[in-house]
Amino acid sequence: MSALKVYVPRDAAALAVDAEKVAEAVMAEARIRDIEVDLVRNGSRGMLWLEPLVEVEKDGIRHAFGPVGPRDVEALFDADWGEHPLALGPTEEIDWFKRQTRLTFARVGVIDPLSLDAYEAHGGLEGLRRALGMTGPEMIEEMKESGLRGRGGAGFPTGIKWDTVQKAQADQKYIVANADEGDSGTFADRMLMEGDPFSLIEGMAIAGICVGATRGYIYLRSEYPEAIHVMREAIRIARARGVLGTSVLGSRHAFDMEVRVGAGAYVCGEETSLLNSLEGKRGVVRAKPPLPAIEGFLGKPTVVNNIISLGTVPVIFEKGAAHYRDFGLGRSRGTIPIQIAGNVKFGGLFETAFGMSLGALVDEIGGGTASGRPVKAVQVGGPLGAYFPRDLFDTPFGYEEFDGQGGLIGHAGVVVFDDSADMLSMARFAMEFCAVESCGKCTPCRIGAVRGVETVDRIARGDAAAIPLLTDLCDTMKDGSLCALGGFTPYPVMSALTHFPDDFHANTREAAE
Amino acid sequence: MPPPPAPAEIETRLHAILTEHAGLEGPVLPILHAVQAEWGHVPQETLPLIAEALNISRAELHGVVSFYHDFRDAPAGRHMLKICRAEACQARGGKRIEDAARAKLGVDWHGTTADGGVTLEPVYCLGLCATGPAAMLDGRVVARLDETRLEALLSEAGA
Ligand SMILES: Cc1cc2nc3c(=O)[nH]c(=O)nc-3n(C[C@H](O)[C@H](O)[C@H](O)COP(=O)(O)O)c2cc1C
Numbered sequence: 264m265s266a267l268k269v270y271v272p273r274d275a276a277a278l279a280v281d282a283e284k285v286a287e288a289v290m291a292e293a294r295i296r297d298i299e300v301d302l303v304r305n306g307s308r309g310m311l312w313l314e315p316l317v318e319v320e321k322d323g324i325r326h327a328f329g330p331v332g333p334r335d336v337e338a339l340f341d342a343d344w345g346e347h348p349l350a351l352g353p354t355e356e357i358d359w360f361k362r363q364t365r366l367t368f369a370r371v372g373v374i375d376p377l378s379l380d381a382y383e384a385h386g387g388l389e390g391l392r393r394a395l396g397m398t399g400p401e402m403i404e405e406m407k408e409s410g411l412r413g414r415g416g417a418g419f420p421t422g423i424k425w426d427t428v429q430k431a432q433a434d435q436k437y438i439v440a441n442a443d444e445g446d447s448g449t450f451a452d453r454m455l456m457e458g459d460p461f462s463l464i465e466g467m468a469i470a471g472i473c474v475g476a477t478r479g480y481i482y483l484r485s486e487y488p489e490a491i492h493v494m495r496e497a498i499r500i501a502r503a504r505g506v507l508g509t510s511v512l513g514s515r516h517a518f519d520m521e522v523r524v525g526a527g528a529y530v531c532g533e534e535t536s537l538l539n540s541l542e543g544k545r546g547v548v549r550a551k552p553p554l555p556a557i558e559g560f561l562g563k564p565t566v567v568n569n570i571i572s573l574g575t576v577p578v579i580f581e582k583g584a585a586h587y588r589d590f591g592l593g594r595s596r597g598t599i600p601i602q603i604a605g606n607v608k609f610g611g612l613f614e615t616a617f618g619m620s621l622g623a624l625v626d627e628i629g630g631g632t633a634s635g636r637p638v639k640a641v642q643v644g645g646p647l648g649a650y651f652p653r654d655l656f657d658t659p660f661g662y663e664e665f666d667g668q669g670g671l672i673g674h675a676g677v678v679v680f681d682d683s684a685d686m687l688s689m690a691r692f693a694m695e696f697c698a699v700e701s702c703g704k705c706t707p708c709r710i711g712a713v714r715g716v717e718t719v720d721r722i723a724r725g726d727a728a729a730i731p732l733l734t735d736l737c738d739t740m741k742d743g744s745l746c747a748l749g750g751f752t753p754y755p756v757m758s759a760l761t762h763f764p765d766d767f768h769a770n771t772r773e774a775a776e
Numbered sequence: 777m778p779p780p781p782a783p784a785e786i787e788t789r790l791h792a793i794l795t796e797h798a799g800l801e802g803p804v805l806p807i808l809h810a811v812q813a814e815w816g817h818v819p820q821e822t823l824p825l826i827a828e829a830l831n832i833s834r835a836e837l838h839g840v841v842s843f844y845h846d847f848r849d850a851p852a853g854r855h856m857l858k859i860c861r862a863e864a865c866q867a868r869g870g871k872r873i874e875d876a877a878r879a880k881l882g883v884d885w886h887g888t889t890a891d892g893g894v895t896l897e898p899v900y901c902l903g904l905c906a907t908g909p910a911a912m913l914d915g916r917v918v919a920r921l922d923e924t925r926l927e928a929l930l931s932e933a934g935a
């Protein structure tokens with residue numbers, strides 16, 4: 264009899280809910296029963312409410328069980344991994360999974376992240392091979408045609424950025440992958456690095472060959488130890504197999520890379536602060552110009568891209584720019600891995616073409632709140648993103664569409680709050696976070712955020728006169744900040760005030776009576 | 777707490793760390809991480825030697841160390857508990873877990889318990905935002921925290 268193939272994820276979201284113990288239990292139980300098990304530690308399928316989600320392959324089809332605790336394993340073996348209360352049927356038939364369009368995340372959760380053979384068997388390296396047969400300008404055209412825009416938050420067209428670096432003259436250029444992913448409610452970068460690290464490596468290699476850069480760095484936040492470990496292993500394997508090194512896949516191009524670990528500063532996700540940090544300096548934001556594309560790491564032309572931007576490059580080259588571009592809405596082309604988080608029943612990573620409405624994401628896909636109470640607000644785009652009330656739930660997921668509603672999609676995190684949330688507290692938190700994480704370079708951010716906390720506290724104590732002060736302060740921060748930390752903190756604050764005025768007036772009204 | 781390492785011992789080990797990192801582009805953060813991994817903090821005594829090796833001023837190096845939340849200038853407790861304070865965890869009842877942990881440990885953020893057992897630090901997102909509240913104990917992530925799981929986590933840390 265052939266071995267029973269069992270998948271237990273090694274994604275941090277699974278490990279954090281005892282996946283390691285589940286894996287041990289599976290092996291222990293198999294030993295007792297004298298069953299030969301082929302255990303694969305895959306990434307996560309993204310249905311995080313079901314983690315640890317264990318899969319067992321039967322007749323070539325993977326069946327899901329979850330959430331599996333270590334104590335469930337014995338009974339699952341008893342049931343021969345068939346009928347059992349935790350059985351979910353074939354994984355890819357689960358509605359939540361089936362409704363997605365997985366391009367960037369096609370392999371995540373499917374393969375062993377550290378098997379280069381599995382990677383290749385699932386289309387990996389095809390994009391790089393195709394790119395090696397193209398000229399630099401042809402590759403730029405491909406990128407521009409795909410319509411890919413930066414997934415780190417600013418939404419800048421990736422092809423145009425690469426074009427600038429390609430045209431810059433220098434003895435050394437760099438590719439820097441931004442894996443600082445500090446936004447609350449986001450984990451797509453982490454899941455891609457832990458679940459399909461070779462796609463990032465391949466994307467960076469294509470970028471390097473395109474612009475003429477031979478060295479790459481992944482700036483990876485220290486809060487992600489599992490991603491650091493997997494990424495380093497994958498780089499080692501890619502180097503040993505000739506994907507990286509002096510001759511990429513036997514070509515005349517050299518490209519190599521390494522992981523650099525951050526040190527717990529949110530602002531280091533901002534690209535110029537990141538470059539300072541990478542150089543070993545304080546992570547203060549640099550004034551632009553010069554653009555990093557002209558003077559980046561160590562003063563050399565540098566592509567700085569988000570993990571999802573770079574991780575999407577291989578599929579664009581594999582399937583062609585048109586295939587990617589044909590998904591989407593308006594100027595938001597392709598797919599976007601949306602992270603549904605917070606107080607939501609079915610949270611996880613949902614990759615879909617741009618255009619789905621916020622309401623569909625929260626109510627239909629997310630299934631409403633985990634607490635069962637009504638949804639009050641949804642913060643989209645991390646700590647610098649606006650709070651959306653139910654009234655704005657018909658907003659389609661797209662860069663311009665969210666901008667038009669006074670918000671931003673940022674790194675596509677969607678955080679759901681139920682009606683027990685106090686929006687005044689959330690506004691206070693936004694200011695507090697800005698004060699803690701400010702790089703200190705500009706006064707409106709450094710001092711303004713501290714004043715912001717004090718002003719919200721005055722409102723909380725019933726001082727209605729402090730409300731216009733808060734509005735003025737937000738205007739000052741918006742206009743006088745060098746980067747989006749100080750400049751966008753007004754988004755969550757003002758959206759909380761505008762859409763949920765009752766939370767700000769409750770005490771002031773009482774005081775007036 | 778273990779006795780502070782002798783200066784000579786620091787110097788030998790530090791020399792090895794500096795050698796390991798020679799030739800890197802932008803070696804400061806990797807060196808500081810290695811130093812902190814070795815001694816649990818960045819000992820004051822190491823700064824002049826690092827600064828000299830990298831040919832930067834001590835003031836500049838001090839500025840770097842103090843900028844980043846991760847680097848400590850004094851030893852932490854035997855265990856490091858980081859609890860996520862960010863929005864998605866708050867939406868899932870994180871505040872209750874924060875308060876329970878502070879009460880149980882009898883310390884506020886950045887504090888270390890009287891017996892030197894546990895240091896409590898806030899963290900702003902661990903990327904576990906769909907399964908929060910989340911925490912990290914000595915580099916190991918834990919999610920879906922409720923009072924019971926927090927209790928188990930704290931007793932694992934000896935508190
Ligand atoms: C305060 C702040 C934090 C940021 N954090 C991140 C981050 O964690 N990851 C990221 O990719 N971009 C982040 N950005 C955006 C980067 O500055 C930059 O636009 C991005 O890395 C460019 O890559 P992309 O074009 O592929 O999105 C941040 C920006 C600001 C102002």
Ligand code: SF4
Pocket residue numbers: 530548700701702703704705706708709744745746747748749750
């Ligand atoms: S807005 Fe804040 S974080 Fe951004 S550069 Fe100014 S002080 Fe630094």
Ligand code: FES
Pocket residue numbers: 447448449860861862863864865866900901902903904905908910
């Ligand atoms: S907000 Fe707590 S893990 Fe992301």
